[in-house]
Amino acid sequence: MLLFVSSVLLIWGPGLAVAQEGGESVGTRLRFENVDGDRIPIEGGRVTVATLDGEAVAEGLSDAEGNVEIPVPGPGTYVLTLDVETLPEGVVLRDPDRLSTETQVLEGQTGRTIFALIAGDVTLDTDEGVSFRQILQLSVEGLKLGLFLGMGAIGLSLIFGTTGLVNFSHSEMIVWGMLVAYFFNFYGFAGFLGFMANWPAPFGAGVNLAFAALFAIAGGAGLGYAMDRWIFLPLRERGVSLISQMVVTIGLSLILRYVFLFIFGGSPRFFADFTAQSAITIGIVDITPKDLITAALSIIILLGVGLLLLRTKLGKAMRAVADNRDLAESSGIDVQRVIRSVWVLGGSLAGLGGVFIGLSEQVSWNIGFRMLLLIFAAVVLGGLGTAFGALVGALVVGIGIQVSTLFIPTELKNVGALALLILVLVFRPQGILGRAERIG
Amino acid sequence: MxxxxxxxxxxxxxxxxxxxxxxxxxxxxxxxxxxxxxxxxxxxxxxxxxxxxxxxxxxxxxxxxxxxxxxxxxxxxxxxxxxxxxxxxxxxxxxxxxxxxxxxxxxxLTKLSVVENMKLGATHQRGEHFFAALVSPLWNAQERDIESRADALLERFKLDHMRDEYAGTMSxxxxxxxxxxxxxxxxxxxxxxxxxxxxxxxxxxxxxxxxxxxxxxxxxxxxxxxxxxxxxxxxxxxxxxxxxxxxxxxxxxxxxxxxxxxxxxxxxxxxxxxxxxxxxxxxxxxx
Amino acid sequence: MSLAAIDWGFILTQSVTQAFDFNAVVYALAAIGLNIHFGYAGLLNFGQVGFVAMGAYGMGLSITLWQLNPFLAVVVGMIFAAIFALILGLPTLRLRSDYLAIVTIAAAEIVRLIARSTVMRPITRGAEGLNEFIGPFRDLSPFSPGQIYGIGPIEWRGSQFFAVVVGWILVALSLLLVAQLMRSPWGRVVKAIREDEDAARALGKNAYWYKLQALILGGVIGGLGGMVQALGNATVQPDFFVAPLTFFFWLVLILGGVGRVWAPVFGAVVYWFMITFIQNTGRQLVDEGLIPTSIMDTSQIDQIRFWIVGAALALLMVFRPQGFFGSREEMALDAR
Missing domain, CATH: 3.40.50.300 (P-loop containing nucleotide triphosphate hydrolases)
Structure with missing residues (x-):
């Protein structure tokens, strides 16, 4: 099976870009997209510009965002040529004949063009067919993904259960946790309070990721608290409908996502610790120590959450409110306090989940949307509003996604999960663990 | 009997x-x-x-x-x-x-007027079919019929004075x-x-x-x-x-x-x- | 380095041009569709961009793949959007409204991912997208591609002016359609279902069927938006149809006032004027050094759009859901 990593240059937004200086220029953006849908910009790619007659005009290098913009003397048609020698190793033009492309430049505007690239052909074992080892290996990877998803899904499901709100910004809490951990991993408090620069870590410098993760949990809890305290509690008190609240979560997710981009930048990065690890072999399955540890930690934490829900007074109150809010209220449960706790719990779980995902994949500002869709698949599968259903759903989705790559192209693995979501709604709308409720 | x-x-x-x-x-x-x-x-x-x-x-x-x-x-x-x-x-x-x-x-239906609420109740309305709805002559006559029935009922229930109010304003x-x-x-x-x-x-x-x-x-x-x-x-x-x-x-x-x-x-x-x-x-x- | 150096004339011209450009048409059509979904039938469609994409691909593929004539291609685009509505609506419209929201947002992304996949490359041309379809439409255009058309400083090249004219005609037709439907008994049933599905069912109305019709209609009109996009940009690229676009459409709808016939057009024009104005002003401020690049550079100016949309969406939804035109009285009746 061939694993293509298609890489493309994109024109963002419709219409013609307007040149910045009012003069004419040509431009392009060098980035490629990996299988997970993260667009990775290429820095330092050289593009040369010539007239149609072959007369060289100018050249330029792409910046950290992959952007190249080269002023040209005036309107007309220009030929852009990509210097493949300057591309990162393994990245080549998909069609080697299209080394050069023409672009038309109008008065006062930027002519944009596209170079289509392939980041090398990664070949999987094709001749041995589907082996038991492959299935087991992918299941373990899927289990890991499922556990991380579960940390987000439980929060989303509990918030839905207690308030009826589908939180479309939940995945931004995951990214938030990831970025908080990244920040403390590299900078510590001095990152935003400059005068502390000489203080010891975590004040003056970055701390080990293990400690940074604690800040991520706190950060996630804080964001969850803040969202309920200053946004959704007031909305509930104003009597704003759930549908309006849902649109508010959408707006919030857009703001958060692009604030993350503004602060963090577009390129995916890695944590300072535990990044390059070689896999160890357990039985017949290869797994890196960091994956082993994060997966084990997730299991412990999710078991803890399970115990919290089943055994503690707060947990029972959460389930009671999710089960029947009016009944819970009339039996003396402080519903608003329970909802606050659910937001805080959901935020901290999402924050930690973000650290794990960042560690297992990469730290990126726009990983949230893909996570959101997978979490939706998980909670619908498990039954909206049930915490344990969400967890089971997440595991099924995680394992399903990874194992499905044996049968469908890797680039479509997430599509499989989302298609499953629709199928579940057709045949068992209450989810795997959900009770049949009266609908329609 | x-x-x-x-x-x-x-x-x-x-x-x-x-x-x-x-x-x-x-x-x-x-x-x-x-x-x-x-x-x-x-x-x-x-x-x-x-x-x-x-x-x-x-x-x-x-x-x-x-x-x-x-x-x-x-x-x-x-x-x-x-x-x-x-x-x-x-x-x-x-x-x-x-x-x-x-x-x-x-x-x-609080955001429909009282008479619209009434008209909704009539069954077998031609204008309720999508394509027929696009051609007013197909349903205008029936609509007038329905409206007079609605008015008669409103009168009987002593609601005719609220005919054109939003139903949301009613007690x-x-x-x-x-x-x-x-x-x-x-x-x-x-x-x-x-x-x-x-x-x-x-x-x-x-x-x-x-x-x-x-x-x-x-x-x-x-x-x-x-x-x-x-x-x-x-x-x-x-x-x-x-x-x-x-x-x-x-x-x-x-x-x-x-x-x-x-x-x-x-x-x-x-x-x-x-x-x-x-x-x-x-x-x-x-x- | 001063305010005087800012070319306000240029900025205003750009803003007005964009406000009536084919992009505004795309947004208006998509929002007219959303208005039918949400404003009249109460359906939560968070994946309108998927319908837009289906329309665009349906039209594009009809020509690149099946060599149909342009008029048939438009019909096929509409059928694509309608089928998409059926796939999403049949399983979810019996369920609570949040299920439709979740399924639509996911399905829209499925469409984009499949369209750009290598597996589909022979058909959809992957991430590069379709562009050979434009020829037959250019042949239909009465405007010569190179010539400039417009009023005063607001001008378009002939190739795009065709999309602008066709686009606004489609908008006008769609508005007429919506206005007629909403004053008919069909519209009465749909509005009743939005408010209380059970009440409508108790009066013999098949709520499920009406919701499906509304989903299809709004989706098909959104699909027309996708076709205008294809005509204007002369390309159908999967990465145009990203998820946030749906929420730009939502903002356009809410700006104008949910459940009003004219709202989407008003919203689209205002949206494109404001965004273009803000972005161009921002760029010039950066170029003039009035905003230090340490705070923001020109590429980041484009990101402001998302902040504005996000904040406006949330704030309008809470504080002025009736939009610019809507009356407070009517909202007060809303049993929230």
Whole structure:
């Protein structure tokens, strides 16, 4: 099976870009997209510009965002040529004949063009067919993904259960946790309070990721608290409908996502610790120590959450409110306090989940949307509003996604999960663990 | 012999057969999470009379209503409405066949005007089909017809002064009246009223009762859920008592209050006084 | 380095041009569709961009793959959007409204991912997208591609002016259609279902079927938006159809006032004027050094759009859901 990593240059937004200086220029953006849908910009790619007659005009290098913009003397048609020698190793033009492309430049505007690239052909074992080892290996990877998803899904499901709100910004809490951990991993408090620069870590410098993760949990809890305290509690008190609240979560997710981009930048990065690890072999399955540890930690934490829900007074109150809010209220449960706790719990779980995902994949500002869709698949599968259903759903989705790559192209693995979501709604709308409720 | 007079010979016992039933229910049951909310062996509803459905809180009256009107589907059993199998049919199909219901929490469409609410009630409107809707001449004449019927009904229910107001501006009692009037737009043969008096101020109660009685004059069968025994005694021709999901008693209104099983059922749920049928305005039977 | 150096004339011209450009048409059509979904039938469609994409691909593929004539291609685009509505609506319209929201947002992304996949490359041309379809439409255009058309400083090249004219005609037709439907008994049923589905069902209306019709209609009009996009940009690229676009459409709808016939057009024009104005002003401020690049550079100016949309969406939804035109009285009736 061939694993293509298609890489493309994109024109963002419709219409013609307007040149910045009012003069004419040509431009392009060098980035490629990996299988997970993260667009990775290429820095330092050289593009040369010539007239149609072959007369060289100018050249330029792409910046950290992959952007190249080269002023040209005036309107007309220009030929852009990509210097493949300057591309990162393994990245080549998909069609080697299209080394050069023409672009038309109008008065006062930027002519944009596209170079289509392939980041090398990664070949999987094709001749041995589907082996038991492959299935087991992918299941373990899927289990890991499922556990991380579960940390987000439980929060989303509990918030839905207690308030009826589908939180479309939940995945931004995951990214938030990831970025908080990244920040403390590299900078510590001095990152935003400059005068502390000489203080010891975590004040003056970055701390080990293990400690940074604690800040991520706190950060996630804080964001969850803040969202309920200053946004959704007031909305509930104003009597704003759930549908309006849902649109508010959408707006919030857009703001958060692009604030993350503004602060963090577009390129995916890695944590300072535990990044390059070689896999160890357990039985017949290869797994890196960091994956082993994060997966084990997730299991412990999710078991803890399970115990919290089943055994503690707060947990029972959460389930009671999710089960029947009016009944819970009339039996003396402080519903608003329970909802606050659910937001805080959901935020901290999402924050930690973000650290794990960042560690297992990469730290990126726009990983949230893909996570959101997978979490939706998980909670619908498990039954909206049930915490344990969400967890089971997440595991099924995680394992399903990874194992499905044996049968469908890797680039479509997430599509499989989302298609499953629709199928579940057709045949068992209450989810795997959900009770049949009266609908329609 | 009128339908009411026919009832005189019917024995007051649960599940008894009636001379001219419009609705026949057999073995209908519905459970929620292991709890049996409704389990009715047999019930017949006489055509052309007013039948009251009473019972203590949690007796399953509203659930039973939902099952009969297609808003919920029974786990087992059948209901036959006007000679046709009704169970398994969806609510809008039943409504088109003439079984129209109202709701305990009134469903006046607050953002439509009163007359639009009424016009909505008419069935078989040509303009309700997508492509026909695009061509006004196809439905203009019918629309005018419907509008004059709506105006006539509004006048009868003394709501004509509010004709062009949003239904949202009406009081609770007016909404009940509107809902009843609107259900008549559908030319029903059986009207199912879910607690028609709940939340209505006493001044309007009498007028509401008169309207219910007038339905019987027009030959429309009425079945309603009620808690207030006075109301039941005043307007109903037949009373069906439910407790714990089952029909425990049936009979004419003046004798039902002395039925020992009925008293036990009410005592079982309200320990304070016998037959305090007022007690149940709080609706806890909705699971 | 001063305010005087800012070319306000240029900025205003750009803003007005964009406000009536084919992009505004795309947004208006998509929002007219959303208005039918949400404003009239109460359906939560968070994946309108998927319908837009289906329309664009349906039209594009009809020509690149099946060599149909341009008029048939438009019909096929509409059928694509309608089928998409059926796939999403049939399983979810019996369920609570949040299920439709979840399924639509996911399905829109499925469409984009499949369209750009290598597996589909022989058909959809992957991430590069379709562009050979434009020829037959250019042949239909009465405007010569190179010539400039317009009023005063607001001008378009002939190739795009065709999309602008066709686009606004489609908008006008769609508005007429919506206005007629909403004053018909069909519209009455749909509005009743939005407010209380059970009440409508108790009166013999098949709520499920009407919701499906509304979903299809709004989706098909959104699909027309996708076709205008294809005509204007002369390309159908999967990465145009990203998820946030749906929420730009939502903002356009809410700006104008949910449930009003004219709202989407008003919203689209205002949206494009404001965004273009803000972005161009921002760029010039950066170029003039009035905003230090340490705070923001020109590429980041483009990101402001998302902040504005996000904040406006949330704030309008809470504080002025009736939009610019809507009356407070009507909202007060809303049993929130």
């Amino acid at each position: 009128t339908p009411v007079e026919q009832l005189a010979d019917v024995a007051p016992e649960p599940g008894v057969s009636k001379p001219d039933p419009i609705l026949v229910v057999d073995d209908v049951s519905r459970a929620f999470g292991g709890l049996k909310a409704v389990d009715v062996d047999h019930l017949e509803v006489q055509r052309g009379v007013i039948t009251a459905l009473i019972g203590p809180n949690g007796a399953g009256k509203t659930t039973f209503f939902n099952l009969l009107t297609g808003f919920d589907q029974p786990d087992s059993g059948t209901a036959v409405f006007d000679g046709e199998i009704a169970s398994g049919k969806s609510s809008h199909e039943l409504a088109r066949k003439g079984m129209v219901r109202t709701f305990q929490l009134t469903k006046a 609770g009692g007016q909404r009940k009246l509107l809902e009843m009037a609107r259900s008549l737009m559908a030319d029903p043969t059986l009207v199912m009223l879910d607690e028609p008096m709940a939340g209505v101020n006493p001044a309007l109660t009498q007028s509401l009762l008169e309207h219910v009685k007038s339905l019987r004059h027009e030959g429309i069968t009425v079945m309603f859920v009620e808690h207030d025994m006075d109301v039941v005694r005043d307007i109903s021709d037949w009373v069906v008592v439910m407790a714990e999901g089952q029909i425990i008693a049936e009979g004419p209104p003046d004798t039902i209050g002395s039925n020992q099983q009925v008293i036990d059922a009410y005592l079982g749920s309200h320990h304070d006084s016998a037959l305090d049928l007022d007690a149940g305005l709080l609706d806890e039977e909705k699971p």
